Amino acid sequence: MKNQPTTLWLCTAAASAAMALVACGGGGGGNEPSTPPASGPSTQELVQKYVQANEALLAQRMLDSGAERYSLLDTCYLGNGSTKAMLVSNWNATQAQNSAYLVGRKMANVQVLAERKTTNADGSARHEVDIGYDEQYTDGTAVLGQVETLVAGSTSGACATPQTGEALRVLGNRRVVNVGLVSRNRLQVFRKLTDGQPAATEYQLRREVLFNLTDPSKTTTYAVISWASGRAGAAPHSLKLLSPRIARDAAEMQGVSGNANWTDGDRFRNCRSNADNSEANAATADCTKLGFGTDAWGSSVTRFDVEGFAAGDTRFANWGLDKAGAEVTFAIHADDGWKTVNGQQGKTPIATYTLKVKNAAYPLAQFSPQAYPQFLTISPTEAEIVAAFKTGGGTAQVELQAATPPAGGLPMARSSLYSFRQGAKAASATGPATVRTASMPGTVGADGKTASIPFGGKPDGAAATSYAEFGLTYTDRNGREMHYTLQYQ
Structure with a gap:
């Protein structure tokens, strides 16, 4: 982007003496040009300074305080449902650990996509700049095609506590919720919770969108x-996704399938249209009778051969989520339309966002189940593990196999390793029907190939452990993950 041209100010004989002194610095010929006023930094210079500040912020370590971590955000920042104040207040050691991969990040291929120079209602100036870039990490991965809106000047009118300043700050995408699409390939291994032996269906592969x-x-x-x-001429698919707060607290949801002690930060999940949750039709979803199911949609296979993989890929293609660029529209509601079947009819959403699948889940036929991340070994024995899941818990030692994406796939990095369990509440307990526990993170050895994963026993307030998993x-x-779960039920 070119710098704006400098205006050449001229002093004229018609100017008053006072104006001439101010504008021209005293006497002299009336037609002599004055020294041009100092111009501010160009847009490119402002962006370059922001890039330098962004890279310097986490160049050496993850920051301890939220105020430091989010110091480049404008006070009126709103992004993915969070304000700057919320991000600063909620910053903790767990978040710092989970985002440690950001240390040493670099911004590459930075370009100005658009800019807007406007005047706020109070007369102050605002300069917004949309930039595109790739963010590169030291583990060899990168987020490609990032877009960010930056702002300089004043953010008067954007919030109650606007900020001013010449430097560019992050303004955010202004979304009232956090919304995204993740394409996943999953390998699920099923074991009996009674004795740790393989279940009747021992393995399952899935292609899905989270x-x-x-x-x-x-x-x-x-x-x-x-x-x-994905079928020509077929009606669109749809789902009604329910807030975890509603599923946990609403009187209409008590005792219904999916009623659990969800946290406020858990993902929304779909209300079922039928008992086995196989129909994607928001108009027939019945939250209060059939409850809610999952946060993803896709197809599964238990037959691991050419015909089985082809059938699974065809089913996923029919759902219409198998290609990059597929669009999913989210209509966000703050009303009571969840209480009745098709209760959303006639209701006005508070926001609507349309997102595109960035990268589709890999076709099942494209690579072997051995390419999925998984545990090569686990100890103690699975009989001992399930016994501990039902009593006092313990620690599992595992040998890890990393994900191997197909030829041409982007490099991958490990993003989570955990244990989890849940159980039906005890008869004497109050609250939701199911007691879920927080996931417990594992610790990976220096070799990157072995790990220790702590796991808990019977959840507090539960009658017994009814389900447990490692992931x-x-x-x-x-926008693409490969996921492994070892599930006991």
Whole structure:
């Protein structure tokens, strides 16, 4: 982008003496040009300074305080449902650990996409700049095609405590919720919770899209999402996604399937249209009778051969989520339309966002199940593990296999390693029907190939442990994951 041309100010004989002294610095010929006023930095210079500040912020370590971590955000920042004040207040050691991969990040291929120079209602000036860039990490991964809106000048009118200043600050995408799409390939291994032996169906592979919808400000109640079918001429698919707060607290949801002690930060999940949760139709979803199910949609296979993989890929293609660029629209609601079947009809959403699948889940036929992340070994024995899941817990030692994406796939990095369990509440306990526990993170050895994973026993307030799992996830940080779960039920 070219710098704006400098205006050449001229002093004229018609100017008053006072004006001439101010504008021209005293006497002299009336037609002599004055020294041009100092111009401010160009847009490119402002962006370059922001890039330097962004890279310097986490160049050496992850910061301890939220105020430091989010110091480049404008006070009127709003992004993915969070304000700057919320991000600063909620910053903790767990978040710092989970985002440690950001240390040493670099911004590459930075370009100015658009800019807007406007005047606020109070007369102050605002300069917004949209930039595109790739963010590169020291683990070899990168987020490609990032877009960010920056602002200089004043953010008067954007919030109650506007900020002013010449430097560019992050303004945010102004979304009232956090919404995203993640394409996943999953390997699920099933074991019996009774004795740790293989279940009747021992393995399953899935291609799916995770609908990553959360509500940091706790203002919404449900969302209706929709997307085009993969079958020519077929009606669009849709789901009604319910807030975890509603599923946990609403009187209408007590005792219904999915009623659990969800946290406010958990993802929204879909209300079922039928008992086995196989129908994607928001108009028939019945939250209060059938409860809610999952936060993802896709297809599964238990037959691991050419015909089985082809059938699974065809089913996923029919859902219309198998290609990059597929659009999913999120209509965000803050009303009571979740209470009745098709209760959203006639209701006005508070916001609507349309997102595109960035990268589709890999076709099942494209690579072997051995390429998925998984545990090569686990100790103690699985019989001992399930016994401990039901009593006092313990620690599992595992040998890890990393994900191996197909040829041409982006590099991947491990993003999570954890244990989890839940159980039906005890008869004497109050609250939701199911007691869920927080995930417990594992610790990976220096070799990157072995790990220790702590796991708990019977959840407090539960009659017994009814489900438990270990999980391992790899991400390419561009909307695609490969996920492994070892599930006991």
